[in-house]
Amino acid sequence: MVDVPRYWYNIVADLPVPLPPLLDPLEDEDSRIALLVKILPSRLIDEEYTLSRLIPIPERVREAYRKAGRPTPLIRAEGLEKAIGVHGRARIYYKYEGVLPTGSHKLNTAVPQVYYALLDGAEEVATETGAGQWGLAVSMAAAMLGLKATVFMTRSSYEKKKPRRIAMQALGATVHPSPSTVTEAGRRALRERPDHPGSLGLAITEAIEYVLENPRRRYVAGSVLESVVTHQTVIGQELLQQLPEEPDYMIACVGGGSNMAGFTYPALGMRLRGEGFDKTQFIAAESTAAPRLSKGTYRYDGLDTGLVLPLARMYSLGKDYVPPPIHAAGLRYHGAAPSLSLLRKLGLVEAAAYSQEEVFEAARIFARAEAILPAPESTHAIKAAIDVARRAEPGSVIVFNLSGHGLMDIDAYEKISSRIVDGQVPEPANARR
């Protein structure tokens, strides 16, 4: 029987070249790195810089993982194989993170970060959120471990993404629409523009200002940092115990990169150490709305629009890039985790970008075939898996990560269902191929 792993895996220990470090902007006096050290839980900072290959998962975190439903299942997608006509020719599996009570993988790092804040003697954690997955995960982790949570939620999401906002509040979190009146940065933005819709950059600035006000508060981070990415490897560590055969393709969607990294790094590490997975292709599925791994450039760039955080060497579309609005809000980030970017640069990870139209078609096929409504972000991995399965050699094995369910993204599905009313179900566009 698969158990919750004892260790996270830190790929930095196995990279063939050193990981370019986070940097402060060269021309500026204030150190963003010193700021990070000040606001993040101290054990997270230790993990951010460690070169150890295996990082012990604290027993209290393992317990919380178990309570939350880990290990998550690895499921053979026979329904999908049949629906797309590859049954008997390709085998498709997916790891399903949607069983977690927040409905996505974000809880995997929210729990240890909140626990580390507790170890620092903090009473409260604060963070920013866009669509709300990260804010909900932090709210739940805080409720599990008995800390207060304060979430700065971009105002447009605060108004439009009501289900997650209300869920956060019902779990006891304080949720401020950002810009808020709680911080100087928020008040300034509101003075300049009273109907300011908010931005993730501004919400980050507000959360950090709020944390700096009180030494018993800690900031928690949703993605991109190596330590955060490492927490997500609980997914891939479980997967190594579950895989019935070595896959030809491993696929996950990429926002900040923690989902893709968490899913693939334990296997990628074996590849880097010459212990297996040498024929596996690792594919990052992203959105054409923010195709940084497909079309971005590899360079030092700001982690956030406001340059409150340090610079990172990564594939980026530019910190000021404004992606078009898409339902998969989690995939709109301009950059990607430094380690994932480096692996892409080294040719160990491939990238493919998909439009909203084509991923929702894939979502519809998947929902009917597998009886799970996927999160808009996860649909990109499904689309990539379907494409690969259709063109793959006979006997190929494809494993993808289904990072979350879409039951709280019903507004996205409404667009589809408006075409599916009262029995007039259109044929899938691909059905005739």
Added chain:
Amino acid sequence: MVDVPRYWYNIVADLPVPLPPLLDPLEDEDSRIALLVKILPSRLIDEEYTLSRLIPIPERVREAYRKAGRPTPLIRAEGLEKAIGVHGRARIYYKYEGVLPTGSHKLNTAVPQVYYALLDGAEEVATETGAGQWGLAVSMAAAMLGLKATVFMTRSSYEKKKPRRIAMQALGATVHPSPSTVTEAGRRALRERPDHPGSLGLAITEAIEYVLENPRRRYVAGSVLESVVTHQTVIGQELLQQLPEEPDYMIACVGGGSNMAGFTYPALGMRLRGEGFDKTQFIAAESTAAPRLSKGTYRYDGLDTGLVLPLARMYSLGKDYVPPPIHAAGLRYHGAAPSLSLLRKLGLVEAAAYSQEEVFEAARIFARAEAILPAPESTHAIKAAIDVARRAEPGSVIVFNLSGHGLMDIDAYEKISSRIVDGQVPEPANARR
């Protein structure tokens, strides 16, 4: 390690007096029982009348249960114990059915019923739904097993409960607002009243008319029938493997009764056979909006308003009883399963009714303490468990069933969160006690 049980448990085999059978209305020519036999999957009819104690769970159903996340966890509620001040004095556990992908226990019977329809050579299942939990479970089971699903959803819910309706459609189900233009009964209702809001009784009538039109369709039933109740005992059968100690109290909420029955019957059966649980109190938590076990009378009454279905001997508030609207729509039924009603009559099951106000207060305490947002229906069991824990003897053990999560009932939580905005969290009303 707990595995998915091999058998459902049929309490009819152990009842100390015979179960009063379903009856046709005495004064009427048409047999409702003959109708049931015609529209339900034939294996369900077999199970409805069997006297066998153990009913084998078909291997295909066990597989689907596993894929859906069974066995579901039994969780020690230490957070809740601390929050209500009974930690060290009472031990509280809950079985959590919300991990199922539909978010509630309803899938436990949807899967076997759809499978039995498949065994009959049917191509489609049809049913009615109010708030949508049952319709969503049927839609998902049909997607899992490759049948079509048609759901008649009361028009007021169709418009107000959008998340579940859209989820059903995304899973491939056809959802008609009832009254619909698809059946004669629906058309008649619309002629009489074009803005008819629908009723569960009318939706049942429509679903049955729709099934009768085509021999390759089967009707599937959400609760009350003994066979349906028996499917839910998968919960209690798992629980017997999981319980670390014999509880003093076992608590579940009651709508039609399948949730309470499924949770308690395997233990109640041991009590009836003199094999244990002789000091356990079994408590049915219901709503003051429909307190049939607390205030109803035990008699033969219609299962549905329209008398399309047979009569059953049960506790009832009268088939024409119209409960006030509450968020826990699943608890608004006027009656309760015949076996559960008989056990109540025999004094083996107790009942307690709670108002919407007090259960939401309990929900708020639970959400913050256990990091799970409960379904409005399940909050009644939480409230009962909290009350019992506060007044129980030191050392008492309380186990309740958390039948679902509330992530798709966010509209209900909005009422609470309107009192919890931007940091102004009111103290729980009970905090000062």
